[in-house]
Amino acid sequence: MTSTTREIHLSSRPTGWPTHENFRIVETALPKPTAGQVTIRNTVMSVDPYMRGRMNDVKSYAAPFALDAPLDGGVVGEVIESNDDSLRVGDSVMHGLGWREHAVLDANRVRKIDTTDVPASAYLSVLGMPGTTAYVGLVRMAEVKEGDTVFVSGAAGAVGSVVGQLAKNLGAARVIGSAGSPEKVAYLIDELGFDAAFDYHEGTVSKQLAVHAPDGIDVYFDNVGGDHLEGAITNMREFGRIAVCGAISQYNNETADPGPRNMGLIVARRLTLRGFIVSDHNDLAKEYLARAGGWLADGSLKFKETYVDGLDNAVDGFLGLHRGNNLGKMLVRLV
Ligand SMILES: NC(=O)c1ccc[n+]([C@@H]2O[C@H](COP(=O)([O-])OP(=O)(O)OC[C@H]3O[C@@H](n4cnc5c(N)ncnc54)[C@H](OP(=O)(O)O)[C@@H]3O)[C@@H](O)[C@H]2O)c1
Numbered sequence: 559m560t561s562t563t564r565e566i567h568l569s570s571r572p573t574g575w576p577t578h579e580n581f582r583i584v585e586t587a588l589p590k591p592t593a594g595q596v597t598i599r600n601t602v603m604s605v606d607p608y609m610r611g612r613m614n615d616v617k618s619y620a621a622p623f624a625l626d627a628p629l630d631g632g633v634v635g636e637v638i639e640s641n642d643d644s645l646r647v648g649d650s651v652m653h654g655l656g657w658r659e660h661a662v663l664d665a666n667r668v669r670k671i672d673t674t675d676v677p678a679s680a681y682l683s684v685l686g687m688p689g690t691t692a693y694v695g696l697v698r699m700a701e702v703k704e705g706d707t708v709f710v711s712g713a714a715g716a717v718g719s720v721v722g723q724l725a726k727n728l729g730a731a732r733v734i735g736s737a738g739s740p741e742k743v744a745y746l747i748d749e750l751g752f753d754a755a756f757d758y759h760e761g762t763v764s765k766q767l768a769v770h771a772p773d774g775i776d777v778y779f780d781n782v783g784g785d786h787l788e789g790a791i792t793n794m795r796e797f798g799r800i801a802v803c804g805a806i807s808q809y810n811n812e813t814a815d816p817g818p819r820n821m822g823l824i825v826a827r828r829l830t831l832r833g834f835i836v837s838d839h840n841d842l843a844k845e846y847l848a849r850a851g852g853w854l855a856d857g858s859l860k861f862k863e864t865y866v867d868g869l870d871n872a873v874d875g876f877l878g879l880h881r882g883n884n885l886g887k888m889l890v891r892l893v
Pocket residue numbers: 606607608687688691712713714715716717718736737738739742758781782802803804805806807808834835836837879880881882883884886887888
């Protein structure tokens with residue numbers, strides 16, 4: 559058994575875009591698990607947009623990362639030593655101590671996962687937090703209905719790619735996505751069954767959306783904010799609903815962008831905008847898992863994952879996520 563392990567620390571807080579100088583790889587002793595604890599060899603870790611917010615020292619829904627301490631986040635792995643009856647060596651598990659090659663933690667902070675039909679990594683993507691976010695946003699925030707026209711931004715990413723497919727499965731008549739390259743646009747239409755998609759670099763969101771949804775949209779699932787939110791508001795039908803999930807176009811900005819210039823339409827069109835954080839809706843997680851299992855089995859829900867290899871490249875994976883290098887979920891393979 560290895561006696562040391564490696565982890566990534568935040569060494570300074572980024573201003574604007576993070577750089578490698580903000581992080582440090584640290585070799586550290588791997589403690590023995592005490593009673594009730596397990597040792598896990600982490601195999602795949604998640605890098606997520608919300609982690610950028612936690613690198614700032616500001617009060618938010620998730621506590622800031624501490625300086626000179628390991629980062630954390632979703633990860634899957636294998637139990638290699640157990641001092642608790644609930645878990646055995648060889649069990650596949652997920653937990654919250656990512657950004658490190660091994661973790662020693664209390665067994666009650668670890669969830670056993672079933673990898674019979676899906677790889678463990680699916681619990682970080684389609685069956686995990688991003689998938690559940692798509693479901694909560696569509697079902698509870700936007701209250702998607704039969705016949706709706708739905709627009710989703712960040713459509714080729716972890717959350718967005720699930721949103722488009724779920725919208726169809728939940729009865730939407732037409733689903734439109736925006737993404738950052740022609741390859742992503744082709745993927746949405748050819749492989750995921752979106753009715754239309756466009757590259758937001760090729761014209762304003764407002765104009766491109768109007769071409770693909772000439773009668774307007776009922777639901778907008780916002781992953782991007784900024785120009786996308788403004789363009790969607792312009793194209794909303796009366797009584798339209800917007801699930802405000804994220805604003806990735808702004809996370810690395812040093813100063814705040816001005817808000818949408820067309821907020822007046824929220825009144826005129828009687829729109830509803832609802833912001834949400836998935837962890838406030840854990841009551842829907844089980845329901846989503848059950849339904850997603852069925853959709854994966856019948857082929858109406860597909861997923862892709864993009865990997866970078868090794869803890870040494872985890873920061874590049876995180877930065878790549880913000881630059882759009884991922885198709886589907888961005889993950890880091892640790893073994
Ligand atoms: N509210 C919640 O509880 C919750 C939970 C999970 C995630 N989220 C939010 O959901 C959104 C998507 O998260 P995810 O994990 O699924 O990430 P993701 O979509 O897999 O990856 C991020 C994507 O954002 C796109 N992007 C980056 N800069 C952009 C810009 N300026 N304009 C337009 N697109 C840009 C890139 O794709 P392109 O190549 O298309 O640009 C990139 O691939 C994020 O805003 C995240 O914060 C919220």
